[in-house]
Amino acid sequence: MKGIIYAALTFGLCTAVAAQAPLNYDVENRGKDLGATAGQLKSNKKLPNPFEFHDGTKVTKFDDWSKRRNEIKADIEKYEIGDKPIPSDVSATYSGGTLTVTVKEGGKTMTITSKFSIPSGNGPHPIIIGMNSGTGSLSSSLFSGFVQVPFSHDQVAKYSMNGQKDTNVGFYKFYGNKNQNGDYSAWSWGVSRLIDGLAQIADQYHLDMSKIAVTGCSYAGKMALFAGAFDERVTLTIAQESGGGGINSWRTSADFASRGTNIEKIDNTNYSWFMQSLKSQDPYKLPHDHHELIAMIAPRAVIALGNPGYEWLGDESGYKSMMAATEVWKAMGIEDRIGFDFTGGHEHCQAASSQTKSVTAFVDKFLRNKDANTDIHVKPTNGKGFKIDNYGDWIDWETPNLPYEEASIPDTSVAGPDTSVTDTSITSCGDGRIALPKIGMHVTAGRIEVNGAPAGAIVKLYDVRGNVVATLGATGGDLPKAKGRLLAIVESAAGVRLMTKAIVNTGF
Incomplete structure (x- = not known):
């Protein structure tokens, strides 16, 4: 690789594919160092x-998001x-069908275990938590x-129905100074540590870390929602019957309750799950609401399931919140990544057959790479006191246009007719050429993000002298801490060069 020429090669494509935002990222929170702070009550x-x-x-x-x-x-x-918090020392082993994740911080040690089997075959295997x-x-x-x-x-x-927190176990004992936290911070932290552990065994057991879903129902539906919102490695979030404190916005729930319904709202939720101080908050003064908790998932995928026959779930509020959140995906041009199905007529946490089909569509499209229609927006009907068609009254802001844009340098998307390889990520154009996957590459200060590379691919970064300065995973990662021109080459697991692109690292 000595004497690299910084000109990316371009060949004719079989088909043109528009660049789309990544479905997940390789880090828990890309923006942790951006200096974001909370807003004031007003x-x-x-x-x-x-x-x-x-x-x-x-x-x-898009990059503002x-x-x-x-x-x-x-x-x-x-x-x-x-x-x-994000701990600095996490290790993992998988033995006897059990994943053991060990977290160390401040001289303390905590373990989280999960028992599961690995499917047969070489994968890569998608993951559902x-x-x-x-x-x-x-x-x-x-x-x-x-x-x-x-x-x-x-x-x-520990799960508590009465709001009494056990601070002598797990997260609270490990940190010692977070007893005022709500369980949803602890639980989402725990899911992230499982993902840390899965990442460490992924290569050995052929796990696909670009295809991770989380799911749960009722209080566990809230848990799945917080886990997916707070960890950008999650590809698909499935929030089932999460109700108040989940997809429902506090404001729309307060309004719904004012019309005589008995639903979960800010002053009657569980204050082990949430901080005790939340109980005294005026929902109309919060600088945020739960349509924005949902929106934290963007540009990744989410589907919410409801059950309007259960008054406590307050699905009128959930519907309005989902509609408001949808505007974020609309701004990015990826509305197919957010859906909801409020079909009723079934027991709590027992999805209707139509809801099962809705979930299957999202799983197929975003975790199995199959064609599926995810334009799923099933309104709640027949709920007590429902008033759903005025959701627009809750929005007094405009939706901007925030398209995802790749770096402008062309890429090698098709190899010439003399290329002879065996690789499942490669298909024939039918005219003697072979088509490589359409791969997107997005460069920001300090990071390179790759979208569309097959599982097992790697990204090699070369400096102007032809030296490899970094080797990253299929979704990219942190750039080396040096300014200057680099050559990024994406290679498949079989060693086939899938993409070559010159980039400029502007530093940090």
Whole structure:
């Protein structure tokens, strides 16, 4: 690789594919160092604008979203659940069908275990993390061929129905100074540590870390929602019947309750799950609301399931919140990545057959790479006191255009007719050439993000002298801490060069 010429090669494509935002990232929170802070309490009868920073400036491009997302995260941590720390020392082993994750911090050690089997074959195997069981409250048959990973949340924070927190176990004992946190910070922290562990065994057991889903129902539906929102490695979040404190916005729930319904709202939820201080908050003064908790998932995928026959779930509120959140995906041009199905007529946490089909569509499209229609927006009907068609009254802001844009340098997307390889990621053009996957590459200060590379691919970065300065995974990662021109080459697991692109590292 000596004497690299910094000109990317371009050949004719079989088909043109528009660049789309990544479906997941290789780190828990890309924006943790962006300096985002929580907003102040002030009266706002509408759902807050997800496209406005706390200083009043607007989100005007896709790359702005990471910082705005972290402002929302800061709001939720300050006013609802407490902070979610990222530990520096996590290790993992898989033996006898059990994953053991060991976390060390400040001289303390904590372990989290999960028992599951690895499907046969070489994979790569997608992953479903279920709250309490391998697939939550959904049928395991929906996730055939997946690694089905149960999150046993009592290891991290014990479930409490009466709001009494046990601070002598798990997360609270490990950290010691976070007893005022809500369990949803602890539980989402625990799911992230499982993902840390899965990443460490992924190569050995052929796990596909670009295809991770989380799911749960009821209080565990909230758990799945917080886990997916707070960890950008999650590809698909499935929030089933999460109700108040989940997909429902506090403002729309307060309004719904004012019309005589008995639903979960800010002053009658569980204050072990949330911070005790949340109980005294005025929902109309929060700088955020739960349409923005949902929006933290963007540009990744989410589907919410409801059950309007259960008054306590408050699905009118959930519907309005989902509709408001959808505007974020609409701004990015990826509305097919957010859906909801409020079909009723079934028991709590027992999905209707139509809802099972809705989930299957999202699983097929985003975790199995199959063609599927995910334009799924099933309104709640026949609920007590429902008034759903005025959701637009809650929005007094405009939706901008925030398209995802790749770096402008062309890429090698098709090899010439003399190329002879055997690689399942490569298809024939039918005219003597072979078509390589359409791969997107997006470069920001300090990071390179790759979208569309097959599992097992690597990204090699070369300096101007032809030296390899970094080798990254299929989704990219941190750039080396040096300014200058680099050559990024994406190679398949079989060693086939899939893409060559010259980039400029502007530093940090």
